[in-house]
Amino acid sequence: MIALPEIWQMWSVFGIVAVGVFFYVRESFTIEAISVGIILALMVFFHLFGAPGTIKNGQLLSGFAAPALVTIMALLVVGQGMFQTGALEGPILKINSSLDKSPRRTLLMVFTIAFAVSMFMNNTPVVVMFIPVMAAMAARLRKKASRYMMPLSFISILAGMTTLIGSSTNLLVNDVLVRTTEFELSFFSQFVPGMTLAIIGAIYIIIMAPILLPEREGLDAEITSTGHQYIAQIQVSPNHPLIGAKPVAGLFPTLRDVTVRMVQRGERSMLPPFEDALESGDILIVAATRGSLSKLLSSQPEYLRGMLNIGGFEAEADTAEPIVISEAVVAPGSRMIGRTIEQIGFRRQTGTLVLGVQRRSRMIRKRMLEIRLEAGDVLLLFGYDSDMRALRNDRDLLLLDWSMVELQDIRKSFLARVIFIVTIAFAATSILPIEIAALGGALGMIATGCLNVRQAIRALDMRIFLLIGAAFAMGLSLEQTGGAAHIGQLIVNAFMPFGNQILIGAVFIVIAFFTNIISNSAAALLFSPIALEISAQTGIDPIAMVLTVIFAANCCFATPIAYQTNLLVLGPGHYRFGDFIRFGGPLILLLWISYTLLAPVFFQL
Known part of the structure; x- marks a missing residue:
């Protein structure tokens, strides 16, 4: 081993981090490959050139065993359980039924539900669940899907600022805080400033979305234009939701997305226009697209149970197989x-x-x-x-x-909701540590059959896992070699003469810039040690500094690569890279100015 002077170790780590960030931005290789490459480079460097006792391989790899990462992975499984069982489908479909009567109020209600769920659940599965809902609402309102997809992503990100488990970023920053100080964030430590910023952001979205967002055809137009009709039949079994359904103007409004061509009642065949209410034992011959039939089976558990009770499925009805x-x-x-x-x-x-x-x-x-x-x-x-x-x-x-x-196996939807609520309740009330509550929720989803093991494993995003591990290794290396203290000193020297308020604002905008280049998790882990060094040098409350990191790292609005939900809506909204800059850039500036002005109120600087 050749021990380099500390100053050269610091600048060498800066070089490795800079090269890693460069490759993340260029996207020449996959995120997984770049992350593994960064970890390997740091391990080789400290093995060959580190002073004895500086950083060992186990420390560089310890990010993979960090409680925050375990919590994030477990919450992804809980979210997948909610998605797989369609736990939100029933409430959303009920709200959607009122769209024709009061479209604006219904649209606001759907966005409110997305916001509320994203406060307590990883927002990636939330956006996945709401994308088809927004596409259908856009079609019903005769609007372009591009008007709703980006606001959906941004609303879910804003909601993630309000609670500790609302975003993986929050958990990662708290993990650094616990590891390096005696402080710790509670479940609602960030609620007041986070909700304030979320309300400001939501007002911006409501006002500026019709002005700044493009009008382009979404994927829903392509899908509906190529949907072919199937001849299918629905048997009205005892306790079926269609019993007693009455026709209006000869049609059944309950089955608005399918065309009823015939009703078979015993030996009698009834053709449209229909006059009689449906009875148990009726067989409906319908024409419908594949999407309509799938939506029907996902709307109420009775439809799915009815299908599973046909032809020998009943014996297998409780299996966890997809x-x-x-x-x-x-x-x-x-x-x-x-x-x-x-x-x-x-x-x-x-x-x-x-x-x-x-x-x-x-x-x-x-x-x-x-x-x-x-x-x-x-x-x-x-x-x-x-x-x-x-x-x-x-x-x-x-x-x-x-x-x-x-x-979606909605027979387990009620059970999935219960597990989700219990998990959140245990974490929010501190009855159990967040990582234990999250692991318990993930195990509950698997044990009760809401998910099978294969579906749970599929929920564990390897890109997130390796990216967080690499960012943790980079942050630790900067901290141990004095790089974090050096950057912190530069920022303090440049902005401290203007006061703590301006200093916090400067830290915010720098992190917000990087989070849109290298993702929010990486930016949070890189800048958390730097923020704590600034706290140590200036005497600013460390809670105020880590919350600054959290809010700034969650300002991932200006690029589609900044956060997963942006990538999810990129296709359905037919967005271009510049659309995110045009709509998300001003939102970042608004939140930066708002946070800087309100920082003395939030933290009594």
């Missing part, structure tokens, strides 16, 4: 040609259920099970994942693998 929907084409020369689904014994033979039949040649007005299949018919299939994948070897059907998607 339920999927896929499409398959009847192959030329198939033994199924000329036979009905009942004659084939389709459920017995394949383990799946035919949800609908698509045939473009003519309109069909008969029970789906009475349709004789033809070559080229497309079957919409419903069943468990393992049974669906087994169809790849079936020579009678051509399974369209690309069309296979998991269906």
